[in-house]
Amino acid sequence: MNSLAASATLAASATSTGEAVQFWILGTVAVVGALCTILMKKAVHSALCLAATMIVLAIFYLANGAYFLGIVQVVVYTGAIMMLFLFVVMLVGVSAADSLTETLKGQRWWAAACGLGFGILLIAGIGNASLHSFTGLGQANAGGNVQGLAALIFTKYVFAFEITGALLITAAVGAMLLTHRERTERALTQREMAEARVRAGVQLPPLPAPGVYARHNAVDIPGLLPDGTTSDLTVNRTLKDRGQIRDVSAEAIADIKALEQRSADRLGRDEEEAKR
Amino acid sequence: MNPVNYLYLASLLFTIGAAGVLIRRNAIVVFMCIELMLNACNLAFVTFARMHGNLDGQIIAFFTMVVAAAEVVVGLAIIVSLFRSRHSASVDDASLMKL
Numbered sequence: 001m002n003s004l005a006a007s008a009t010l011a012a013s014a015t016s017t018g019e020a021v022q023f024w025i026l027g028t029v030a031v032v033g034a035l036c037t038i039l040m041k042k043a044v045h046s047a048l049c050l051a052a053t054m055i056v057l058a059i060f061y062l063a064n065g066a067y068f069l070g071i072v073q074v075v076v077y078t079g080a081i082m083m084l085f086l087f088v089v090m091l092v093g094v095s096a097a098d099s100l101t102e103t104l105k106g107q108r109w110w111a112a113a114c115g116l117g118f119g120i121l122l123i124a125g126i127g128n129a130s131l132h133s134f135t136g137l138g139q140a141n142a143g144g145n146v147q148g149l150a151a152l153i154f155t156k157y158v159f160a161f162e163i164t165g166a167l168l169i170t171a172a173v174g175a176m177l178l179t180h181r182e183r184t185e186r187a188l189t190q191r192e193m194a195e196a197r198v199r200a201g202v203q204l205p206p207l208p209a210p211g212v213y214a215r216h217n218a219v220d221i222p223g224l225l226p227d228g229t230t231s232d233l234t235v236n237r238t239l240k241d242r243g244q245i246r247d248v249s250a251e252a253i254a255d256i257k258a259l260e261q262r263s264a265d266r267l268g269r270d271e272e273e274a275k276r
Numbered sequence: 277m278n279p280v281n282y283l284y285l286a287s288l289l290f291t292i293g294a295a296g297v298l299i300r301r302n303a304i305v306v307f308m309c310i311e312l313m314l315n316a317c318n319l320a321f322v323t324f325a326r327m328h329g330n331l332d333g334q335i336i337a338f339f340t341m342v343v344a345a346a347e348v349v350v351g352l353a354i355i356v357s358l359f360r361s362r363h364s365a366s367v368d369d370a371s372l373m374k375l
Contacts, residue, residue, distance in 0.1 A: 020277035027285050034289050034312055038296030043304045050308050053289070057315050060282065066322045066334045069341075073318075076341055081311065081348050088352045089304055092359045103368050108299050115295030122287035131280045135329025148331045149338070157335055164342045171346035178353035181360075 019063055030056040043089045051082045065137035067145040203233070210234040221246050228253075282323040289316035303355045303365045307348070314344045 033053035040046045054077045062070035153161050211217040222230035296309030318337040325333025359365050
């Protein structure tokens with residue numbers, strides 16, 4: 001809202017103090033987020049840092065009078081695009097860290113030096129430009145930011161707008177085409193799979209279900225064999241590899257013991273009597 | 277404060293993104309750096325719109341967002357199909373055009 005007050009006057013030379021404070025605090029956050037994006041080892045951490053930077057940028061858009069773009073930045077960038085990134089990170093593997101072997105010698109340092117030089121060039125260029133006063137969006141946003149944008153999109157930029165529509169459709173079709181996998185073999189029918197299973201003769205009936213005594217039916221609890229040991233057939237092998245299986249066989253026996261103890265107490269029988 | 281500070285911030289973010297593209301090997305992170313550069317450009321466009329007092333800069337930023345969305349969809353699809361064929365998301369491994 002600072003920007004509204006600031007942009008109300010035409011050709012101002014400075015924004016309000018509140019906006020300056022906001023800029024310096026959030027600008028630091030944005031730069032730190034950007035640096036973390038390129039320095040974090042894991043792709044998930046990079047994605048989260050980038051999301052933080054994008055949210056800060058959304059606030060800057062709002063401060064600059066771009067109310068529509070600020071909301072779109074949150075919805076489209078941090079909402080859709082970053083989530084798409086996270087999906088792909090999960091798909092490709094969270095542990096897919098960078099390889100630290102350098103194929104080109106000293107490439108990282110050269111890249112950092114190039115970046116530094118480029119940054120100095122850009123900042124010096126802006127510093128040399130004569131930008132002492134600014135107009136502000138008070139007049140342009142007078143009829144509402146969204147209305148102003150719509151008036152421009154559907155008159156002056158209508159052709160570009162239609163081309164972006166074609167671009168989006170092409171991108172959607174292209175993504176489907178790229179990720180589609182053609183099936184090279186015919187899918188096995190149920191009959192064929194049953195015959196293959198009988199021929200292999202390893203496990204003919206369906207696998208036994210997990211769970212113990214109808215008390216626990218969670219997938220991470222193996223079923224018990226008649227001798228009280230757990231059966232590996234009843235739980236998923238992935239869970240076993242991760243060591244996420246809970247063995248409750250002793251727990252069930254302890255529960256029954258406690259139940260018998262309680263009923264014995266209630267009926268007034270002592271241990272000796274119960275044994276007789 | 278002059279809004280030109282936003283331009284300095286935008287150029288700083290763009291530089292960080294460009295350095296990230298050069299430094300990182302993971303294709304997904306390289307892609308994130310490209311997104312960072314696009315966002316920095318958007319901030320510059322929005323600031324220009326404010327400095328000049330018209331909404332054209334915001335329109336360009338809006339179009340950039342649309343193009344970025346399309347680009348992300350296709351790029352991530354390429355990364356996924358590369359990962360399927362090579363079991364690696366490193367840009368060093370993908371040195372041949374064919375599989």
